[in-house]
Amino acid sequence: MSSPATDRTPAVRTDQDDTTRSRVLSLVLAHGPIAAAQIAKDLGLTPAAVRRHLDALEAEQIIEVSFVRGARSGAGRPARRYVVAPGGHEQLGTDYLGLARNAIGTMQRVGGEDLVRAFVSDHFDRMRERYRPQVESAGPDVEDRLNALTAALSRDGFVASHTTVTPRGPRGVTLRSAQLCQGHCPIQEIAHEHPEFCEQETEMISELLDVDVRRLSTMAAGAHVCTTHVPLQLRSAASTLSTNHTSAQQGGLS
DSSP, X not given: OOOHHHHHHHHHHHHHHXXXXXXXXXXXXXXXXXXXXXXXXXXXXXXXXXXXXXXXXXXXXXXXXXXXXOTTTOTTOOEEEEEEOHHHHHHXXXXXXXXXXXXXXXXXXXXXXXXXXXXXXXXXXXXXXXXXXXXXTTOSOHHHHHHHHHHHHHHXXXXXXXXXXXXXXXXXXXXXXXXXXXXXXXXXHHHHHOTHHHHHHHHXXXXXXXXXXXXXXXXXXXXXXXXXXXXXXXXXXXXXHHHHHHHHHHHHHO
């Protein structure tokens, strides 16, 4: 008869494997395309241990390899990076995705595209009003507002993050900007069929941050992440016009 300790060992190992695999997947979600070596460094694991989990996730079609060319990869040697596979986004989605697709299909048949657009607009109006207090409480600074919006999006399952870049322009002038990345889209399939979801989301981001943002990529269109360019030093055209109009009125009254 085996000892109690021996009986418990496989179960403990499985739990540990599941926990580590979840952490590996979380990094791929948040930072993909990402290298196995970077995941190992971030988690404090050996490259061999990380590759074992990556192989398992790839076998389950949750992640896939993306070959990326870069300055360090050399000619003809694209680097291996890991991203969430289309099937992985489906598995990470909610159980209500099919129901939502059917509901939108019914709207389209009954009321046409106008009804679908009205539904999408109402959906993002509610998201906008839910996020607005959090974003506005961060103050007028665009980067502070972006930090608040990134946190709000992550709480809603979008696995959001952002990086800041400061390229040097003419005469040494720096134009700071950020790239907002969303590593998971809970409604990716629906957005693929109805691009107005992506359009309305972009408008929401622009309005909340009070800058003119530009969508660089979306998962609904086949990219690995949704990426939005956010200028950190330029206010939106609508906000600038409103400010100028107010200043002109005040000048006329003085």
